[in-house]
Structure formats: structure tokens, C-alpha cells
Amino acid sequence: MKEKISFDQQAEWYRNGLQRPLLPHTDAFKQRNIYIMGPPGSGKTSIGRELARLMKKPLLDIDDDWLEPRWNTSVASKLSELGDEQFLEAEGQELLALDLQNHIISLTGSNPLHSQCMKHLSQSGIFVYLDVSRETILNRCEIMRIDRIVGQRTKTLNDILTWREHIYERSYDIRILIGLNETSKDIAEKIVKQLDTQSQMYESTRSASQMKYQQFLDVVQQGLAPDGGLFISRSFNSMSLGELQRLVGLPYPEVALRVIERFPLGTLHPSHLRTLLWQAYSSFPEEILPVHHLRKNQYLMETFHGPTASFKDLSLQLLPRLMQVATELTSKNEQKRTRLSLLVATSGDTGCAALDAFARLPGTPVIVLYPNTGVSTVQKAQMQTATGDVCVLGVDADFDYCQTTVKELFSDGNFLSDVHRLIPGLHLSSANSINWARFLPQVVFTINSYLQLVGQNRINFGDSIDICIPTGNFGNMLGAVYARRLGLPIRHLITASNENNVIADFIRTGSYDLRHRSFQKTISPSIDILISSNLERFLYLLTDGNYELIQQLFNKLAHERNFQVDGSLLQQIQSEIRGDWTTEKECRDMIRKVYLETQQLIDPHTAVGVHVADKLFKSDDVPILISATAHYGKFPQTILQAVGNDDQPLLSNDISVLLADLQSLKSTTPMHQELMKLPNKPVLHTTAVEATKSAIIKEIKTFLTNFSQQHSS
Numbered sequence: 001m002k003e004k005i006s007f008d009q010q011a012e013w014y015r016n017g018l019q020r021p022l023l024p025h026t027d028a029f030k031q032r033n034i035y036i037m038g039p040p041g042s043g044k045t046s047i048g049r050e051l052a053r054l055m056k057k058p059l060l061d062i063d064d065d066w067l068e069p070r071w072n073t074s075v076a077s078k079l080s081e082l083g084d085e086q087f088l089e090a091e092g093q094e095l096l097a098l099d100l101q102n103h104i105i106s107l108t109g110s111n112p113l114h115s116q117c118m119k120h121l122s123q124s125g126i127f128v129y130l131d132v133s134r135e136t137i138l139n140r141c142e143i144m145r146i147d148r149i150v151g152q153r154t155k156t157l158n159d160i161l162t163w164r165e166h167i168y169e170r171s172y173d174i175r176i177l178i179g180l181n182e183t184s185k186d187i188a189e190k191i192v193k194q195l196d197t198q199s200q201m202y203e204s205t206r207s208a209s210q211m212k213y214q215q216f217l218d219v220v221q222q223g224l225a226p227d228g229g230l231f232i233s234r235s236f237n238s239m240s241l242g243e244l245q246r247l248v249g250l251p252y253p254e255v256a257l258r259v260i261e262r263f264p265l266g267t268l269h270p271s272h273l274r275t276l277l278w279q280a281y282s283s284f285p286e287e288i289l290p291v292h293h294l295r296k297n298q299y300l301m302e303t304f305h306g307p308t309a310s311f312k313d314l315s316l317q318l319l320p321r322l323m324q325v326a327t328e329l330t331s332k333n334e335q336k337r338t339r340l341s342l343l344v345a346t347s348g349d350t351g352c353a354a355l356d357a358f359a360r361l362p363g364t365p366v367i368v369l370y371p372n373t374g375v376s377t378v379q380k381a382q383m384q385t386a387t388g389d390v391c392v393l394g395v396d397a398d399f400d401y402c403q404t405t406v407k408e409l410f411s412d413g414n415f416l417s418d419v420h421r422l423i424p425g426l427h428l429s430s431a432n433s434i435n436w437a438r439f440l441p442q443v444v445f446t447i448n449s450y451l452q453l454v455g456q457n458r459i460n461f462g463d464s465i466d467i468c469i470p471t472g473n474f475g476n477m478l479g480a481v482y483a484r485r486l487g488l489p490i491r492h493l494i495t496a497s498n499e500n501n502v503i504a505d506f507i508r509t510g511s512y513d514l515r516h517r518s519f520q521k522t523i524s525p526s527i528d529i530l531i532s533s534n535l536e537r538f539l540y541l542l543t544d545g546n547y548e549l550i551q552q553l554f555n556k557l558a559h560e561r562n563f564q565v566d567g568s569l570l571q572q573i574q575s576e577i578r579g580d581w582t583t584e585k586e587c588r589d590m591i592r593k594v595y596l597e598t599q600q601l602i603d604p605h606t607a608v609g610v611h612v613a614d615k616l617f618k619s620d621d622v623p624i625l626i627s628a629t630a631h632y633g634k635f636p637q638t639i640l641q642a643v644g645n646d647d648q649p650l651l652s653n654d655i656s657v658l659l660a661d662l663q664s665l666k667s668t669t670p671m672h673q674e675l676m677k678l679p680n681k682p683v684l685h686t687t688a689v690e691a692t693k694s695a696i697i698k699e700i701k702t703f704l705t706n707f708s709q710q711h712s713s
């Protein structure tokens with residue numbers, strides 16, 4: 001399946017309002033049927049038989065045990081008697097009479113084409129889709145001389161399969177990816193495993209089982225667990241190489257779907273997730289996450305092609321869409337209208353990316369506070385030119401003041417009730433950076449990049465590679481850790497820090513110590529982080545969910561600014577990841593060196609990664625994928641200083657001058673399209689607010705009043 005599926009098609013498929021049935025091991029679930037669905041030749045009958053044996057449930061094969069006895073003739077002769085359309089209708093009608101529970105039911109290949117029938121069946125069970133490659137199906141159909149497929153008299157088999165694939169893809173509740181040479185028994189076991197994974201609930205890193213009723217959309221809605229821990233799933237369904245190979249050549253949103261589906265999704269229907277993924281990545285250029293050769297054995301995973309030129313876009317374009325679904329679900333359950341909205345303070349990339357992503361959702365008001373003199377030239381231009389229902393306030397204060405004010409507003413009863421009076425049902429969200437749904441899309445990055453290396457013939461499928469990631473909050477890194485656990489052949493996983501090198505030290509010594517450490521402001525500001533929040537998830541994963549230990553470590557960090565881990569855990573950490581770091585000078589030198597060697601420009605965060613990759617693997621032929629997390633165009637001053645002459649005149653603060661200077665550098669790395677547009681975009685938000693809570697509240701209320709007037713008419 002290499003064709004590109006248009007977004008319109010996707011949107012049409014979205015089974016509006018349809019929730020996937022929850023799959024916990026409840027008695028109610030145990031009564032449900034499991035429908036085996038798939039194209040002709042996918043093995044529905046034999047796999048159904050194995051599954052029935054394994055799950056100790058009775059089996060019904062629609063062809064043999066339902067249609068033929070009721071028709072008293074073979075399905076093939078019925079088809080030739082009635083012709084395609086009448087056959088489909090007759091078949092659908094027979095299934096409307098089906099009233100079974102607790103069965104394994106092997107459908108016919110054409111059952112899913114009858115929508116009334118599918119609706120009827122969905123009430124009593126879930127659809128398991130046997131996703132076998134097109135090539136395999138065509139081969140099998142030829143060998144088996146299958147001649148009783150609806151449509152076969154007028155269309156080619158390939159056309160029939162393409163059409164049906166669209167139907168299966170929008171109908172399934174659970175996908176089973178099938179690689180080469182898997183037996184019916186293997187596949188039945190995979191079904192049981194995936195059913196089990198999908199029925200798992202989320203855990204918090206800081207407490208035991210009482211959290212276990214939270215399913216995916218609850219976790220998205222809540223962000224942080226009530227006990228102060230982070231939501232996490234230790235259950236996921238790993239992939240064999242054969243399954244992984246099925247992803248080669250698929251468009252990015254389709255790879256993302258197949259990866260994210262390996263984690264518990266609760267009531268979020270896969271066809272709904274697919275729509276959200278296509279929508280989210282429609283703001284990217286054609287190549288969403290391309291991989292390019294840099295030098296030697298080094299390749300860049302270019303995660304910066306999103307609308308704000310930051311790797312954050314890849315997860316933040318999806319997050320608000322998932323939050324909106326979760327909010328809608330709450331309104332449906334509580335039968336009141338709610339409206340999602342965003343209130344954040346920002347000092348840089350996260351704020352820009354969240355602003356852009358939320359502003360794209362219609363009817364979602366966005367309020368952003370930033371320090372008037374505390375963001376970069378490019379970031380300020382990005383925010384001041386933002387369009388949509390946005391309120392962008394430059395506050396005459398530093399970032400800490402903005403953040404504290406936002407926190408206060410979230411717990412200010414008067415403010416919140418005023419807001420609710422202006423816009424009833426407004427759900428203010430903070431686009432929490434530790435939201436599980438913000439983390440999850442990051443598992444896709446290294447997997448998709450690996451597939452690209454295969455597609456470019458840089459590696460053979462199955463070869464191991466190394467991964468190096470400039471690390472701040474450890475989200476990107478944890479994504480790679482999960483990718484490896486899912487089955488991606490990764491040899492070494494490396495984190496790269498700047499002078500805020502607490503993680504590199506931690507990996508080396510087991511001591512996470514902030515007591516003698518001060519925050520360094522560097523030229524790679526997005527990884528200027530001392531408390532790396534996703535490290536908590538990593539340690540929870542390594543200790544097999546030892547929440548008592550995690551709670552103890554992170555409480556100690558909060559109160560005493562340090563913690564230590566002992567021998568065996570430290571060994572585990574060291575066997576899983578390596579870490580090193582880069583000084584400011586080394587970072588600048590690396591930007592220059594890469595430019596002189598290759599004429600390519602890399603941003604300072606990427607340079608941190610490249611330096612560490614060089615340092616750890618001097619001469620090595622294993623390919624190393626380095627996460628390029630920002631476009632160089634976001635840091636014009638740093639780049640111009642790094643590659644320029646020493647007698648460089650003082651750098652301008654004017655964005656069009658800076659971008660023009662960058663473009664005069666004759667590099668082979670193209671400028672980012674969205675950044676190029678910045679100088680020509682109208683500046684819409686120049687409101688500067690004095691640093692008082694009342695002034696800020698006044699601006700927000702004016703904005704919300706206007707918003708509600710526009711949206712009530």
C-alpha cells in the first residue's frame with residue numbers, strides 16, 4: 001500500500017462520534033464476540049479456529065456455519081445466481097439475523113461492505129482486522145484460484161482489494177499486522193496479546209493500583225496524575241521485524257497510527273486517531289520527518305519541518321486535537337457544553353508550537369504570556385504574527401513572573417468564575433508538557449527514520465543503528481527507549497547535553513545532584529533544563545513499576561535537590577543509554593566545522609548531538625541517527641557568529657536582515673518556508689502589559705469578551 005490517502009477520504013471515514021468499546025477484563029467484555037475480518041485469503045477461517053481454541057470460545061464461520069446452511073447452497077453459487085449487488089444485500093440481511101454472544105466469528109471478506117450489518121455486529125463485539133500485505137494476498141488468491149469474490153467479474157482483483165482495504169481500515173477496532181511466514185497459531189496468539197494490551201489501564205509513576213481505572217482519553221484530559229506522578233503504560237505490544245517491515249513505504253501518519261496502536265488507546269477508535277493524525281500533519285510539508293546524510297556515518301533525523309520549525313510541532317500539532325476529543329467526551333458524559341482553550345506562559349519553543357497548534361483548531365481561544373524582552377527575535381516574530389483566536393501578551397517581566405502568574409490564574413476562583421461567565425463551559429488547559437499524549441507521538445520518530453534509511457538503501461532491513469538525541473526533558477529520548485522496546489534494532493542510545501549536563505553526570509555516576517549546580521543560559525536554550533521530567537518515566541520503566549522507589553527519589557529531588565541510585569539500577573541505566581555533553585565553544589566549533597566540511601547548516605541543538613556522536617564514535621561504520629531538533633533559521637545570531645569571520649560587524653536585531661544574512665551563506669540546507677514568510681507577515685499582537693495581575697486579567701477578559709461575541713452570533 002504505497003498510495004497516498006487523501007485527507008478528505010480520511011475525514012469521511014471517521015466514524016463520527018463512534019467510540020471504541022472498552023476492553024477491560026470485565027464480565028461485560030467477556031460476553032462480547034470477536035469478529036475476524038480481512039481480505040480474501042487472509043486466513044480468517046483457520047485463524048478463527050485457532051483463536052477459538054486458545055480463548056476457549058465457540059466458533060462460527062459465517063460462510064460455512066451461517067450462510068450456506070441458511071441458503072442451502074454454496075456461497076459461490078449464490079453469488080453467481082444473484083450477481084454482486086443483490087448478493088451483498090442478501091448476505092447483509094442474513095447477518096442482521098445473527099444474535100450470538102461470546103463467540104469467535106470469522107466474517108466473510110465482503111461482510112464489512114454492508115454498513116447496516118456492520119453496525120448491527122458492532123453492538124455485540126469488536127472487529128479484529130487481519131492486515132496482510134497486498135502482495136501476499138494476490139499470491140494466495142492466485143494459488144488458491146479464488147473465484148468467488150464480489151466484484152471479480154467486472155474489476156481487477158487489485159482494485160477490489162484497494163477498495164476493501166479502505167473499508168477494513170475504517171472499521172477495525174484492533175489491527176493485527178501480519179508479517180511473512182506466520183502460522184495461524186502465531187497470529188491467534190498475537191490477537192490475544194493485542195486484546196490484552198488494549199484492555200490495560202494507565203498507571204501513575206508514584207502510586208500503585210488505585211490509578212488503574214484511567215484509560216487513554218482520561219489520561220489526556222488530566223495531564224498530571226493526582227498523586228503528582230506521571231501517567232505511563234508499561235504495557236505495549238512489541239513488533240517483530242516482520243511486522244516492522246510492513247511499515248516500509250507508508251506515509252508518516254500511517255506509520256504513526258500503526259505504532260501508536262501498539263499502546264492502550266481505551267475508547268479512542270483507531271479510525272478517529274487516523275483522522276487526527278492526518279489533520280495534525282497536514283500543517284507540515286510533504287516530507288514530514290525526512291532523514292538526510294550529514295557526514296561520515298552520521299544522518300540527521302530532521303524533526304524541524306513543522307510550522308514553527310521545532311521538533312515540538314511533531315507532538316504538539318497532535319496534542320490539542322486529542323485534548324479536544326477528550327473534552328468532547330467529557331461534555332457528552334456530563335451532558336454539558338465544554339470548550340477547550342489554552343492558557344500558557346512561554347519562554348520559547350514550547351509556547352510557539354503550542355500557540356500554533358491550538359490556534360489551528362477552530363473555536364479554541366488561546367492566551368499566551370511571554371516576557372517582552374526574554375524571547376529570541378525569531379520567537380517574538382512568530383508569536384506577534386500568530387493568527388486565529390489568540391491573545392498574545394508581552395509582559396514587562398521575566399519568564400518566571402509570567403509562569404507564576406499563569407499558575408496563580410489557574411487557581412484563582414474569581415478569575416475562573418469570571419471566565420466561565422464570559423464563556424460557559426470553557427476548559428482552560430495548560431498544554432502540559434508531561435502529558436502522555438505529548439510523549440506518545442515521539443515513539444514514532446526513530447522508527448520512521450529507520451524505515452527511511454532502509455528506503456534509501458543506507459542499511460539492510462534488520463541492521464542495527466545508533467541513535468543520538470540532544471536532551472532536555474528526556475521526552476525525545478524516552479520515545480527512542482520505547483521504540484527499542486517495541487523492537488527497533490538499536491545498538492546504542494545516546495543522550496547529548498549542553499553545559500547543563502546533569503543527565504550525562506547521572507548516567508556516569510548514578511548521582512542526580514543539583515546542589516552545586518546553577519542554571520546555565522546557553523546557545524542551545526531548549527535543552528537548558530536541570531529537572532528532566534521524563535526521566536521519571538524512564539526510571540519507572542526500568543524498575544518495573546517500582547512506584548515506591550520513584551516516589552522516594554523524586555521527593556528527595558524536590559526537597560533536597562539530589563538523589564542517588566544504587567548498583568544494579570545504575571548498571572541497568574548504563575546498559576540502556578549512554579550520555580555525554582558539549583561545551584559552548586565545542587557547540588559553535590561544530591556548527592562551523594560541519595558548515596566548512598559539508599556546506600550544511602545545523603542548529604545549535606543539533607550541533608550538541610553531532611559533537612557527542614563524534615566524541616563517542618570516532619571511527620565506526622554503524623550508522624548513527626542524530627535528532628536534528630530545530631531549524632538553524634531559528635537561531636540566526638548564533639549561526640552567523642559561528643560561521644562568520646571574527647571581524648563580523650555587530651549583528652542586527654531585524655529579522656529580515658538576519659534571515660537575508662543567513663541566506664547569503666551559500667549553504668545547501670534550505671531555509672524553512674514558514675520562517676521565510678515571517679518578515680512579510682503582518683504584526684498583529686504588540687500589546688505590552690505591565691507586570692501586574694490585574695492588568696493581565698483585564699487584557700484576558702477583553703479578549704474573551706470579543707471572542708464570545710464573535711462566536712455567539
Ligand SMILES: *Cc1c(COP(=O)(O)O)cnc(C)c1O
Pocket residue numbers: 310311312349350470471472473474475476477526527605629630
Ligand atoms: C524541546 C527541545 C529539545 C529537548 O527535547 P526533550 O524531549 O525535552 O528532551 C531539544 N531541542 C529542541 C530544539 C527543543 O525544542
